[in-house]
Amino acid sequence: xxxxxxxxxxxxxxxxxxxxxxxxxxxxxxxxxxxxxxxxxxxxxxxxxxxxxxxxxxxxxxxxxxxxxxxxxxxxxxxxxxxxxxxxxxxxxxxxxxxxxxxxxxxxxxxxxxxxxxxxxxxxxxxxxxxxxxxxxxxxxxxxxxxxxxxxxxxxxxxxxxxxxxxxxxxxxxxxxxxxxxxxxxxxxxxxxxxxxxxxxxxxxxxxxxxxxxxxxxxxxxxxxxxxxxxxxxxxxxxxxxxxxxxxxxxxxxxxxxxxxxxxxxxxxxxxxxxxxxxxxxxxxxxxxxxxxxxxxxxxxxxxxxxxxxxxxxxx
Amino acid sequence: xxxxxxxxxxxxxxxxxxxxxxxxxxxxxxxxxxxxxxxxxxxxxxxxxxxxxxxxxxxxxxxxxxxxxxxxxxxxxxxxxxxxxxxxxxxxxxxxxxxxxxxxxxxxxxxxxxxxxxxxxxxxxxxxxxxxxxxxxxxxxxxxxxxxxxxxxxxxxxxxxxxxxxxxxxxxxxxxxxxxxxxxxxxx
Ligand code: SF4
Ligand code: SF4
Numbered sequence: 001x002x003x004x005x006x007x008x009x010x011x012x013x014x015x016x017x018x019x020x021x022x023x024x025x026x027x028x029x030x031x032x033x034x035x036x037x038x039x040x041x042x043x044x045x046x047x048x049x050x051x052x053x054x055x056x057x058x059x060x061x062x063x064x065x066x067x068x069x070x071x072x073x074x075x076x077x078x079x080x081x082x083x084x085x086x087x088x089x090x091x092x093x094x095x096x097x098x099x100x101x102x103x104x105x106x107x108x109x110x111x112x113x114x115x116x117x118x119x120x121x122x123x124x125x126x127x128x129x130x131x132x133x134x135x136x137x138x139x140x141x142x143x144x145x146x147x148x149x150x151x152x153x154x155x156x157x158x159x160x161x162x163x164x165x166x167x168x169x170x171x172x173x174x175x176x177x178x179x180x181x182x183x184x185x186x187x188x189x190x191x192x193x194x195x196x197x198x199x200x201x202x203x204x205x206x207x208x209x210x211x212x213x214x215x216x217x218x219x220x221x222x223x224x225x226x227x228x229x230x231x232x233x234x235x236x237x238x239x240x241x242x243x244x245x246x247x248x249x250x251x252x253x254x255x256x257x258x259x260x261x262x263x264x265x266x267x268x269x270x271x272x273x274x275x276x277x278x279x280x281x282x283x284x285x286x287x288x289x290x291x292x293x294x295x296x297x298x299x300x301x302x303x304x305x306x307x308x309x310x311x312x313x314x315x316x
Numbered sequence: 317x318x319x320x321x322x323x324x325x326x327x328x329x330x331x332x333x334x335x336x337x338x339x340x341x342x343x344x345x346x347x348x349x350x351x352x353x354x355x356x357x358x359x360x361x362x363x364x365x366x367x368x369x370x371x372x373x374x375x376x377x378x379x380x381x382x383x384x385x386x387x388x389x390x391x392x393x394x395x396x397x398x399x400x401x402x403x404x405x406x407x408x409x410x411x412x413x414x415x416x417x418x419x420x421x422x423x424x425x426x427x428x429x430x431x432x433x434x435x436x437x438x439x440x441x442x443x444x445x446x447x448x449x450x451x452x453x454x455x456x457x458x459x460x461x462x463x464x465x466x467x468x469x470x471x472x473x474x475x476x477x478x479x480x481x482x483x484x485x486x487x488x489x490x491x492x493x494x495x496x497x498x499x500x501x502x503x504x
Contacts, residue, residue: 036344038347038352039352039354040352040354040356278345282341282344
């Protein structure tokens with residue numbers, strides 16, 4: 001197979017798997033939340049309810065694709081596509097196994113951080129274009145939350161970068177051959193995990209779309225496939241956070257040889273996704289000011305101290 | 317607990333948040349192994365209490381006659397005004413409903429009609445599967461409501477104890493009635 005064909009296959013397969021995996025995740029999450037709340041979740045359509053995704057898809061496609069007359073039409077339409085694009089683009093740099101991965105950038109980690117920070121624009125565009133007070137409040141919260149979380153999200157990763165001495169994600173994985181970074185960088189892992197949840201705005205950091213107070217936050221006015229884009233985008237970004245944590249802290253595809261590297265990668269990612277769903281199923285949403293003070297007064301100093309200690313230990 | 321200040325309080329608050337959140341996580345995760353409370357309804361019937369209030373029926377007395385005497389008490393007790401009926405009287409002097417109509421799309425299954433009924437005619441049953449495709453089908457007429465048996469209170473027969481004369485039986489001749497008292501007599 002020619003290299004071009006191989007790359008093309010890589011790209012298409014990863015794209016399809018990511019989007020399909022995110023769709024499957026909507027089902028998995030509902031089943032798991034059901035189990036943890038002592039009920040079953042969707043179990044009627046297809047085996048174990050897996051075809052529920054298809055049913056949801058048909059429902060969303062059939063819905064009226066409504067653009068409110070008071071909305072800013074162009075931005076309103078672009079925002080969901082942008083939300084989807086940004087997370088899928090960030091997926092491009094994640095190395096899944098030797099030979100599996102879209103691109104191998106020297107600045108892979110920076111590209112990832114840049115793409116995730118762009119994600120907030122999708123939310124703000126959607127919120128601004130909706131011209132709706134709930135969307136407005138959701139957008140405000142999203143912006144403030146993203147600004148504060150972006151800072152220590154980047155800082156938490158610097159420890160890993162210092163240990164490996166590279167921004168290239170593939171080399172970062174290989175640097176963990178004799179010990180995952182979760183050991184020396186447990187604090188960094190904790191901070192990045194929190195930031196990852198905040199990044200995909202999921203409970204307990206789902207203030208931008210808090211259903212109970214803001215109907216649906218920034219996507220209140222969205223329906224049909226546009227809503228689905230935001231929705232699937234959220235799940236893709238859950239997958240992305242989990243995959244990124246796997247790459248940075250759990251040694252990516254590394255593992256005993258009795259299991260294929262890609263299998264190890266998926267296994268670790270899945271475990272992290274389960275943990276995220278468990279967190280969603282159990283923790284309450286903090287008040288807005290509590291969230292901000294948690295970010296600025298606790299997480300940021302913690303990230304800085306972590307950075308300082310890591311640097312000091314490397315120098316010694 | 318003693319109120320700490322400064323850094324001590326800061327650390328305490330942080331610890332408290334994390335500890336309680338981790339306890340929550342573990343407790344929720346432990347529900348993986350508990351059984352779901354769900355009753356998967358169409359395949360598995362839920363438990364219905366003996367006094368469950370479902371579809372309304374009109375019962376008959378032990379002799380097979382309609383119990384309802386069209387007194388309208390149920391209709392006036394009904395909070396949603398969903399019962400309507402018309403009284404008629406046959407040659408024997410028995411009262412009965414000419415038509416008896418319950419609009420189940422309005423009924424709230426409160427059971428007030430059953431409590432108001434002096435003859436135990438109207439009764440609520442265990443059946444709750446009342447879904448219809450046509451709204452008009454939710455209106456039940458007398459032939460839909462009337463059942464063949466006595467339902468609850470199988471031995472009760474209004475005309476045997478009410479003291480009302482119907483043809484073939486004089487006042488006070490019922491099995492559970494006493495002879496009428498002669499008000500004008502001075503004898504004890
Ligand atoms: S159950 Fe209540 S609402 Fe229904 S017919 Fe009887 S009195 Fe009316
Ligand atoms: S059902 Fe009972 S309360 Fe209603 S009219 Fe008949 S006898 Fe009276």
